[in-house]
Amino acid sequence: xxxxxxxxxxxxxxxxxxxxxxxxxxxxxxxxxxxxxxxxxxxxxxxxxxxxxxxxxxxxxxxxxxxxxxxxxxxxxxxxxxxxxxxxxxxxxxxxxxxxxxxxxxxxxxxxxxxxxxxxxxxxxxxxxxxxxxxxxxxxxxxxxxxxxxxxxxxxxxxxxxxxxxxxxxxxxxxxxxxxxxxxxxxxxxxxxxxxxxxxxxxxxxxxxxxxxxxxxxxxxxxxxxxxxxxxxxxxxxxxxxxxxxxxxxxxxxxxxxxxxxxxxxxxxxxxxxxx
Amino acid sequence: xxxxxxxxxxxxxxxxxxxxxxxxxxxxxxxxxxxxxxxxxxxxxxxxxxxxxxxxxxxxxxxxxxxxxxxxxxxxxxxxxxxxxxxxxxxxxxxxxxxxxxxxxxxxxxxxxxxxxxxxxxxxxxxxxxxxxxxxxxxxxxxxxxxxxxxxxxxxxxxxxxxxxxxxxxxxxxxxxxxxxxxxxxxxxxxxxxxxxxxxxxxxxxxxxxxxxxxxxxxxxxxxxxxxxxxxxxxxxxxxxxxxxxxxxxxxxxxxxxxxxxxxxxxxxxx
Numbered sequence: 001x002x003x004x005x006x007x008x009x010x011x012x013x014x015x016x017x018x019x020x021x022x023x024x025x026x027x028x029x030x031x032x033x034x035x036x037x038x039x040x041x042x043x044x045x046x047x048x049x050x051x052x053x054x055x056x057x058x059x060x061x062x063x064x065x066x067x068x069x070x071x072x073x074x075x076x077x078x079x080x081x082x083x084x085x086x087x088x089x090x091x092x093x094x095x096x097x098x099x100x101x102x103x104x105x106x107x108x109x110x111x112x113x114x115x116x117x118x119x120x121x122x123x124x125x126x127x128x129x130x131x132x133x134x135x136x137x138x139x140x141x142x143x144x145x146x147x148x149x150x151x152x153x154x155x156x157x158x159x160x161x162x163x164x165x166x167x168x169x170x171x172x173x174x175x176x177x178x179x180x181x182x183x184x185x186x187x188x189x190x191x192x193x194x195x196x197x198x199x200x201x202x203x204x205x206x207x208x209x210x211x212x213x214x215x216x217x218x219x220x221x222x223x224x225x226x227x228x229x230x231x232x233x234x235x236x237x238x239x240x241x242x243x244x245x246x247x248x249x250x251x252x253x254x255x256x257x258x259x260x261x262x263x264x265x266x267x268x269x270x271x272x273x274x275x276x
Numbered sequence: 277x278x279x280x281x282x283x284x285x286x287x288x289x290x291x292x293x294x295x296x297x298x299x300x301x302x303x304x305x306x307x308x309x310x311x312x313x314x315x316x317x318x319x320x321x322x323x324x325x326x327x328x329x330x331x332x333x334x335x336x337x338x339x340x341x342x343x344x345x346x347x348x349x350x351x352x353x354x355x356x357x358x359x360x361x362x363x364x365x366x367x368x369x370x371x372x373x374x375x376x377x378x379x380x381x382x383x384x385x386x387x388x389x390x391x392x393x394x395x396x397x398x399x400x401x402x403x404x405x406x407x408x409x410x411x412x413x414x415x416x417x418x419x420x421x422x423x424x425x426x427x428x429x430x431x432x433x434x435x436x437x438x439x440x441x442x443x444x445x446x447x448x449x450x451x452x453x454x455x456x457x458x459x460x461x462x463x464x465x466x467x468x469x470x471x472x473x474x475x476x477x478x479x480x481x482x483x484x485x486x487x488x489x490x491x492x493x494x495x496x497x498x499x500x501x502x503x504x505x506x507x508x509x510x511x512x513x514x515x516x517x518x519x520x521x522x523x524x525x526x527x528x529x530x531x532x533x534x535x536x537x538x539x540x541x542x543x544x545x546x547x
Contacts, residue, residue: 119287123294126479126528127521128487131502134509135302135517213394220396221494221506236397244404254397262392271436272380272387273429275484 024205024266031085031260038082042075046229058248065248067239076235077252084215084231085260087146091211092204094150099157100203104195106158107165108188118162125155133214134223145225149214157207164195205268209261209276216257232257280540288533295525296326302518303332303341332515336508341515345501345523352500355489356482356527358420363427363485370428371435380436391429395488398422399495419492426488430481431474438473442466472542478535483528 034041044050054070056062064073103121106114124132133152137145168174168191177187218224219233230238235253243250270276304318325332331342374380390398402422406415414421442448443466451461490502497503501520508516 119291120294123291123298123525123529126291126295126483126525126532128483128490128524130487130490131505131521131524134505135521138509138512138517209392216394217396217491220394221491223509236400240400243400244407247404250400254393254400258389258393258397261394262389265388265392270391271433272374272384273391273433275391275430 020266021201021269024263024268025201027259027263028205028208028267031081031263034078035082035085038078042072042078044072044075046076046079048072048075055242055246057246064252065246067249068242068246073249073252076230077232077256079229080232080235080253081256081260083227083229084212084233084257087149087215087225087231088208088212090146091150091153091215092207094147095153095157095207095211096204098151099154099207100161101192102154103158103161104165104192105188106162107169108184114162118159121155121158121162125159129153129156129210129214130217130221133218134221137218137223143225145215145218145223149211149218152214153207153210156210157203161195161203164199165191168195202268205264206270206276209264209268209270212257212261212264213276284533284536284540288529291529292526295522295529297323299518299522299525300326302521303515305512306332306335306514331519334508334516335513336511336516341513341519344504344516345519348499348501348504348520349523351498352489352493352502355419355423355492355498355500356485358417359423359427359485359489360481362420362424363431363481366424367428367431368435371432371439374432375436375439387429395422395426395491396495399492403495419496419498422492423485423488427481427485430477430484434474434477434481435470438470441473442469445469468542472539475535475539475542478538479528479532482531486524486527 048071050066050070050072052070053062053066055068056066058065062072062074064077066072067076103118106117108114109117129152132155133149136148136151140148174187174191177190178184215224215231216233216236219231220237222237224231224234232253236250236257239246239249239253265276268276300322301319304315304322307318307321309315309318322332331340331345333339334341334344337344374383399422402418406412406418445466448461448466451465452458456464486502489500490505492498493500493502494506501523505517505520507513508520
């Protein structure tokens with residue numbers, strides 16, 4: 001365990017940490033259920049406009065109200081969650097494979113190539129992830145937004161993973177293994193198994209939180225994926241011109257996004273204020 | 277000792293060269309190319325231009341990209357400095373307060389909720405608050421306040437971790453047994469440890485501030501370097517995009533080096 005991880009673990013007592021993690025995982029599970037049943041839960045299909053009822057405040061009929069175009073915001077939020085969450089999961093997967101796993105493997109590269117690789121990733125990671133995601137989205141075209149967000153989230157995961165793997169590589173068991181002629185690939189496999197067992201949930205949920213934030217922000221600033229169904233970021237961006245009057249058009253998508261990120265943070269066991 | 281300085285300076289120079297090369301790879305996209313060979317030629321031309329200090333021409337304003345980026349940076353620098361100062365003013369007391377476990381338990385859930393709120397949503401919330409009578413007097417400093425708040429969030433956690441590490445050092449007990457008072461031990465030995473530990477995070481702190489600045493500039497329409505980046509990205513003005521990214525990366529890398537240098541001096545000072 002790295003010094004930072006050890007310190008982080010020492011902040012909270014284990015039972016409190018376990019409760020937080022379990023709550024986070026249950027919350028993420030609820031979101032999965034919500035997505036699976038989205039077409040049943042959402043009363044209106046995607047983009048359905050009730051022109052005569054535009055700009056209605058939350059009521060018994062429209063519990064989240066309607067926006068300026070007459071969209072039922074409850075249904076739209078459910079549909080947006082069904083777009084945002086799977087996209088974030090895919091982006092998190094990219095970040096895990098190209099960030100966390102690649103960072104772990106980079107330490108064992110021959111001829112000490114790991115250090116230069118870390119240096120290059122460090123330079124790429126010196127750019128704010130949002131700006132990096134935008135550049136990658138421009139390079140990969142608008143259909144590659146999810147991949148771009150995953151790639152932009154990868155440097156942070158790479159660095160953390162690299163540092164943990166370096167501690168493994170310098171450990172006594174590694175020295176012993178090398179001295180007894182155990183192949184490097186076997187050692188890597190062993191360390192990877194231990195790493196996955198100890199940190200997979202944490203790394204995955206951390207990447208999920210970051211990817212969700214990145215994708216929502218990309219959509220908010222106008223670089224999101226241009227699909228028929230709006231994601232949460234685009235819903236918030238669309239609500240921007242009117243939100244001082246129709247607060248409900250902004251509040252509910254923001255709350256949905258915030259709750260999902262909060263669950264991901266809790267499942268990742270992130271410290272208070274720690275960035276994903 | 278000088279070897280570690282040389283090594284770290286070499287690392288900084290190599291990182292900056294790497295950043296310039298990556299920036300050239302982006303600015304080469306601004307020239308028309310046919311296939312990989314054409315792009316290779318453009319890349320070579322872009323590298324040569326960089327060596328001669330030429331940054332390319334903005335396809336939107338037709339000015340040299342360097343002129344456009346230099347014109348936008350003072351605003352960003354102002355936000356960086358004011359946000360950084362506010363982050364220090366808020367984050368360090370907050371971090372000290374939150375080292376108390378009881379206070380952390382009380383404030384923890386609120387901090388988790390705030391951390392889970394995307395920054396652009398926070399900007400919209402503050403912009404709404406700005407329209408009220410209570411928020412209007414703060415209109416001018418609101419962007420700096422938001423950036424400072426984000427920085428404070430980062431600093432408080434860095435401080436708490438540094439304190440947790442420093443308070444666990446075994447020499448603390450040993451020095452007490454040698455007759456030094458708790459205050460003496462904390463001021464002369466533990467405090468430098470904490471400051472040194474926090475200096476290591478200076479680069480990351482700057483990156484956090486720059487990330488916040490990007491969203492704040494967009495949300496409030498502030499004409500800084502990040503706004504220039506967004507406008508250039510819409511028009512695929514690669515020369516400007518590359519230069520803005522290079523300037524952000526250089527700021528972070530230099531901050532990393534400065535943080536290391538201060539930490540190293542403190543460690544050396546402690547003997």
